[in-house]
Amino acid sequence: MPESAAPPHAMTVTVTGAAGQIGYALLFRIASGAMLGPDTRIRLKLLEIPAAVRAAEGTALELADCAFPLLDSVDVTDSAAAAFDGAHVALLVGARPRTAGMERADLLAANGGIFGPQGRAINDHAADSVRILVVGNPANTNALIAAAHAPDVPSDRFTAMTRLDHNRALAQLAIKLGCRTEEIEGVTVWGNHSASQYPDLTHATAGGQPVPSLVDEEWIEGDFIPRVAKRGAEVIEVRGSSSAASAASAAIDHVRDWVLGTPDRWTSAGVVSDGSYGVPEGLVSSFPVRSSGGAWEIVQGLEVPPFSRERIDTSVAELEAERDAVRELGLLG
Numbered sequence: 001m002p003e004s005a006a007p008p009h010a011m012t013v014t015v016t017g018a019a020g021q022i023g024y025a026l027l028f029r030i031a032s033g034a035m036l037g038p039d040t041r042i043r044l045k046l047l048e049i050p051a052a053v054r055a056a057e058g059t060a061l062e063l064a065d066c067a068f069p070l071l072d073s074v075d076v077t078d079s080a081a082a083a084f085d086g087a088h089v090a091l092l093v094g095a096r097p098r099t100a101g102m103e104r105a106d107l108l109a110a111n112g113g114i115f116g117p118q119g120r121a122i123n124d125h126a127a128d129s130v131r132i133l134v135v136g137n138p139a140n141t142n143a144l145i146a147a148a149h150a151p152d153v154p155s156d157r158f159t160a161m162t163r164l165d166h167n168r169a170l171a172q173l174a175i176k177l178g179c180r181t182e183e184i185e186g187v188t189v190w191g192n193h194s195a196s197q198y199p200d201l202t203h204a205t206a207g208g209q210p211v212p213s214l215v216d217e218e219w220i221e222g223d224f225i226p227r228v229a230k231r232g233a234e235v236i237e238v239r240g241s242s243s244a245a246s247a248a249s250a251a252i253d254h255v256r257d258w259v260l261g262t263p264d265r266w267t268s269a270g271v272v273s274d275g276s277y278g279v280p281e282g283l284v285s286s287f288p289v290r291s292s293g294g295a296w297e298i299v300q301g302l303e304v305p306p307f308s309r310e311r312i313d314t315s316v317a318e319l320e321a322e323r324d325a326v327r328e329l330g331l332l333g
């Protein structure tokens with residue numbers, strides 16, 4: 001055997017719902033090193049329901065065929081205990097979609113049946129340093145349920161994905177201003193990953209110029225906010241199926257920034273509230289965040305004008321209603 005030049009450091013990454021649309025767009029980028037960088041080898045563990053294990057095994061064949069230098073192994077299983085064994089990063093993508101005629105309470109209950117046991121399995125089997133990103137909808141409340149079943153895992157390790165909403169906001173603003181997304185800073189998505197979210201441009205700058213001086217309020221209220229908040233529905237209507245590659249890309253961005261640190265600008269993530277900005281402690285809500293040393297910190301001290309206050313409160317009220325509903329269903333332990 002030639003002397004190996006492989007990086008010494010390896011991490012175990014668990015992906016649930018691995019045979020789904022997002023899984024197919026996500027796994028190859030993780031294995032290529034796009035998520036954890038060029039110095040980290042990857043051990044993938046894929047969790048699926050029994051009926052989709054074979055499809056996930058098919059994806060594992062293709063992963064092998066890519067001959068990714070950083071990919072050490074791929075295991076496919078329908079056992080949560082096996083899937084989360086030693087996990088350093090867990091991407092909870094698999095979820096029960098809403099089907100016709102399904103009430104919100106039914107959806108919450110069906111997902112509680114997935115995210116409760118997965119939270120317990122993470123608690124019992126994952127690495128001490130595990131970091132969890134919930135992508136499967138309703139993402140914020142699913143993260144809350146998983147965290148409630150993992151008493152030994154610090155709750156700040158459970159996060160929900162609002163990075164896709166953040167990226168959508170950057171993209172819409174860049175199109176409006178004719179600039180590159182890279183020139184934009186200070187955008188925040190607050191609240192729930194749902195149509196009630198509040199993409200906030202109050203503190204945004206583009207090329208160093210305050211965005212509120214570059215666009216009018218009418219555009220922000222009438223075009224920008226609804227466009228971003230309802231972008232998922234727009235993609236479903238035009239593409240004929242829900243956002244997958246963009247969701248996978250956002251998940252990569254979220255975990256990369258969490259583990260390796262944000263650049264000099266902040267981003268948005270659903271994190272457990274510490275009471276900042278009047279969001280009740282314990283709710284998983286989207287905030288402006290920075291990461292350093294592998295931990296998210298909520299950006300403090302931003303002024304919240306009345307228009308923003310009202311929008312944040314509306315989305316947070318929806319999160320509270322979801323929390324109360326899952327509590328009543330006995331899903332918070």
Ligand SMILES: NC(=O)C1=CN([C@@H]2O[C@H](COP(=O)(O)OP(=O)(O)OC[C@H]3O[C@@H](n4cnc5c(N)ncnc54)[C@H](O)[C@@H]3O)[C@@H](O)[C@H]2O)C=CC1
Pocket residue numbers: 016017018019020021022023047048049052093094095096097114134135136137138139161162163164165193242243244247
């Ligand atoms: N937070 C966000 O920004 C976004 C969230 N989503 C959500 O992500 C989720 C996944 O989306 P897609 O990949 O398009 O769906 P999909 O239906 O293509 O795939 C979901 C996969 O999860 C699997 N699954 C179901 N229950 C499972 C369980 N208990 N354990 C393991 N796997 C399980 C299914 O067998 C299926 O293969 C959906 O809930 C969707 O609404 C989608 C886009 C953006």
Ligand SMILES: O=C([O-])CC(=O)C(=O)O
Pocket residue numbers: 137164231232233235242243
């Ligand atoms: O509604 C969905 O399943 C997809 C979704 O969350 C989004 O695109 O933001």
